[in-house]
Amino acid sequence: MECHFNSRALCVFEGRHYSLGETWMDNACMQCTCLHPVGVGCCETVHRPVDFPAWCEVRVEPVTCKVSLVQAADPRLPCSPGEDIKDPSHGSLQLQQQLNG
Known part of the structure; x- marks a missing residue:
């Protein structure tokens, strides 16, 4: 705060x-x-999260004061650090490794 x-x-x-x-x-x-x-x-008046991946950012809606984590690369997409979603900037590299492996 x-x-x-x-x-x-x-x-x-x-x-x-x-x-x-x-x-x-x-x-x-x-x-x-x-x-x-x-x-x-x-x-x-809002509690901002402090422990989240670097590829996420905190978004506060001005009217409702609702706090959410969104992806920094595309703020339209939610950031769910607890799920198996990896840093989107490395997604193509991981996919390429899977295809070649």
Whole structure:
């Protein structure tokens, strides 16, 4: 989980004004709180996976804040590290070895 604080913010976010202690969710799934006069503090609301293959990446849907693992080479495809799927960048080499073997 990450948090960041913007001490220059005056509780204005995307053109909207917020009162002291008021909280809201931004488009990046961050929950923000007005801490005037300190500024605005925002924290992630999603739990991101940390242990997954290098050929996968974390995708967070902006509206639903749903977290999923997708293949970096083709984000339309899910990444299932628990299955017998190997790194897609080496797939053609493995197939060629099987055909020649």
